[in-house]
Amino acid sequence: MTKVIFKTKNSFLSLLRIKYTYTMFSNSSKYAIKAVLFLAVNSSENHRIMGKDLAAPINVPQAYLAKLLQELSRGGIISSKKGPKGGFFLSKENALHTLMDVVNVIDGNDKFNSCLLSLEKCNADKPCPLHDLASPSRSKFIQSLNQNTIDEFSTQIEQGKVFLPL
Amino acid sequence: MTKVIFKTKNSFLSLLRIKYTYTMFSNSSKYAIKAVLFLAVNSSENHRIMGKDLAAPINVPQAYLAKLLQELSRGGIISSKKGPKGGFFLSKENALHTLMDVVNVIDGNDKFNSCLLSLEKCNADKPCPLHDLASPSRSKFIQSLNQNTIDEFSTQIEQGKVFLPL
DNA sequence: TCTTAAATATGACTTTTGTCATATTTTAAT
DNA sequence: ATTAAAATATGACAAAAGTCATATTTAAGA
Numbered sequence: 001m002t003k004v005i006f007k008t009k010n011s012f013l014s015l016l017r018i019k020y021t022y023t024m025f026s027n028s029s030k031y032a033i034k035a036v037l038f039l040a041v042n043s044s045e046n047h048r049i050m051g052k053d054l055a056a057p058i059n060v061p062q063a064y065l066a067k068l069l070q071e072l073s074r075g076g077i078i079s080s081k082k083g084p085k086g087g088f089f090l091s092k093e094n095a096l097h098t099l100m101d102v103v104n105v106i107d108g109n110d111k112f113n114s115c116l117l118s119l120e121k122c123n124a125d126k127p128c129p130l131h132d133l134a135s136p137s138r139s140k141f142i143q144s145l146n147q148n149t150i151d152e153f154s155t156q157i158e159q160g161k162v163f164l165p166l
Numbered sequence: 167m168t169k170v171i172f173k174t175k176n177s178f179l180s181l182l183r184i185k186y187t188y189t190m191f192s193n194s195s196k197y198a199i200k201a202v203l204f205l206a207v208n209s210s211e212n213h214r215i216m217g218k219d220l221a222a223p224i225n226v227p228q229a230y231l232a233k234l235l236q237e238l239s240r241g242g243i244i245s246s247k248k249g250p251k252g253g254f255f256l257s258k259e260n261a262l263h264t265l266m267d268v269v270n271v272i273d274g275n276d277k278f279n280s281c282l283l284s285l286e287k288c289n290a291d292k293p294c295p296l297h298d299l300a301s302p303s304r305s306k307f308i309q310s311l312n313q314n315t316i317d318e319f320s321t322q323i324e325q326g327k328v329f330l331p332l
Numbered sequence: 333t334c335t336t337a338a339a340t341a342t343g344a345c346t347t348t349t350g351t352c353a354t355a356t357t358t359t360a361a362t
Numbered sequence: 363a364t365t366a367a368a369a370t371a372t373g374a375c376a377a378a379a380g381t382c383a384t385a386t387t388t389a390a391g392a
Contacts, residue, residue, distance in 0.1 A: 342386095
């Protein structure tokens with residue numbers, strides 16, 4: 001009895017990709033955030049970046065990234081220009097979006113809930129057993145996602161306070 | 167042109183279930199945690215609870231819960247007795263497990279990573295743009311998952327510091 | 333010992349997420 | 363005008379997560 005270990009090319013390649021970890025973002029959202037941040041610091045209206053040149057530096061499978069870029073573009077989060085010399089870039093207006101806008105476009109709205117067990121009745125007055133372990137800081141985090149603009153992040157990167165290698 | 171809205175019984179029922187939210191736990195893990203906590207305060211070696219009596223109070227689809235209980239039992243997180251008067255319960259030893267043990271049994275090990283973008287090279291010295299937004303408190307949270315025992319949680323519940331309605 | 337009530341094992345199926353490929357459209361440059 | 367280089371649209375397919383059902387095993391109690 002021989003055992004089939006890799007049924008397809010896909011399941012083999014998947015070993016090379018990033019591990020699934022629980023970070024409250026979907027993989028798609030993580031990929032999209034990385035792409036947007038990279039474009040924020042490296043592109044502009046007249047310095048566009050092609051999809052295939054974006055994939056490597058941010059470590060995202062190129063074909064998948066292409067699809068995400070299209071969704072982001074349709075959603076108004078990034079800009080693009082077709083044809084030769086075309087590519088993707090972030091306009092000033094694009095950079096005013098928040099990270100929450102990014103994940104909303106990619107995964108849909110209202111995916112964040114303050115309670116870690118997704119309990120409707122959980123709140124500071126009647127906290128669930130996990131509440132105090134994380135919810136206060138979690139709320140604060142969700143708030144930052146809603147408030148900090150891409151532009152603010154890219155300033156932080158340019159000031160060397162945080163780092164890109166993605 | 168009529169539009170098919172509900173193709174199957176399942177997709178209809180799914181509207182009644184809990185909404186998918188990004189909480190760094192899978193739905194299965196949330197269900198399992200709720201079950202374990204409920205058993206911790208409501209069961210004992212000689213007060214066993216049947217699967218079907220557990221589903222309602224913790225708000226989990228009964229057939230799905232049955233499967234989770236079996237995994238937890240196999241994984242040594244909860245105890246069970248077959249046959250009439252049988253059911254599930256938490257022994258003293260069971261209650262010494264941590265919540266991390268619960269999710270490890272349900273979803274597998276090593277699902278938690280401190281970086282929100284799952285970047286390997288991200289750390290306090292070279293933080294990614296999201297790092298300071300959440301990672302420090304996130305690390306602390308992951309640590310609690312690893313340290314606090316079920317027993318400690320159930321004490322907190324009994325002392326009225328946190329609440330169960332799940 | 334028989335019956336019945338419980339967990340257990342197993343697996344079919346659905347939905348969601350992740351991945352890849354290809355044909356089409358747009359546009360710059362010749 | 364034609365060509366070539368880019369994004370865009372579309373959809374097929376794979377893997378993971380979630381859901382449900384049913385046959386089997388175990389044990390209590392009559």
